[in-house]
Amino acid sequence: MTTFSVHTQDSAPEDAHEVLKKARNNFGFIPNLLGVLAEAPVAAEAYLSMIDLCRRSSMTPTERHVTWFAVNDVHECQYCMAAHTAVARLEEIPEAVIEAARNGTTYHDERLQILREFTQNVVNQRGVIPPEAVTQFLDAGFTQKHVLEIIVFVSTKVLSNYTNHIAGTPLDQEFSACEWKKPNEV
Incomplete structure (x- = not known):
């Protein structure tokens, strides 16, 4: 079984640092989901952006x-x-x-x-x-x-x-x- 990393601010790829900083600011910590998504920084950024878009919906x-x-x-x-x-x-x-x-x-x-x-x-x-x-x-x-x-x-x-x-x-x-x-x- 493949084990996926749960990145921290220190272990994440450099281009994920900004999105993890945003996650910490939003949640008060870096949720493990964002730590996993940080392996592909575009995935982490997409998730945070999509959550923000949902919050801006008319619901x-x-x-x-x-x-x-x-x-x-x-x-x-x-x-x-x-x-x-x-x-x-x-x-x-x-x-x-x-x-x-x-x-x-x-x-x-x-x-x-x-x-x-x-x-x-x-x-x-x-x-x-x-x-x-x-x-x-x-x-x-x-x-x-x-x-x-x-x-x-x-x-x-x-x-x-x-x-x-x-x-x-x-x-x-x-x-x-x-x-x-x-x-x-x-």
């Missing part, structure tokens, strides 16, 4: 996390589910939303449930969504802009989830209290 903070959680769940990414749980709590996302995402239970807010289901369909169907599913999503009060933003969110999570699966990224101590396993695997 509310809760909708952003529902979308990230939905992709993490489909991809069964233990690292990202734990990390996003910690970040969601820092951003004061309602605990009921976080727990429904982590447990795979239905959201009490029908709009959030529709957002989750649509996002998971985008992932599961690799973007080949029937027109009636798009119409149902739009009828729930979402817009075409949201559809396109979801694709950005999915792309962001493909980068991080796939990296974590391939590299076996170890969970950071800072996220350990939020460790996650898919409910059917507990």
Whole structure:
């Protein structure tokens, strides 16, 4: 089995130093995911840029996390589910939303449930969504802009989830209290 390095500021390639400095400024530490991505500095920079773009989307903070959680769940990414749980709590996302995402239970807010289901369909169907599913999503009060933003969110999570699966990224101590396993695997 190939072992991937989890770079620190000192061990990372020189052209990754700036992006790791940005990660430390954003998070207060360098998350292991960014340490792994630093092996290919463009990957680390892409991830930070994509997260920033997601934050600038038209979605509310809760909708952003529902979308990230939905992709993490489909991809069964233990690292990202734990990390996003910690970040969601820092951003004061309602605990009921976080727990429904982590447990795979239905959201009490029908709009959030529709957002989750649509996002998971985008992932599961690799973007080949029937027109009636798009119409149902739009009828729930979402817009075409949201559809396109979801694709950005999915792309962001493909980068991080796939990296974590391939590299076996170890969970950071800072996220350990939020460790996650898919409910059917507990």
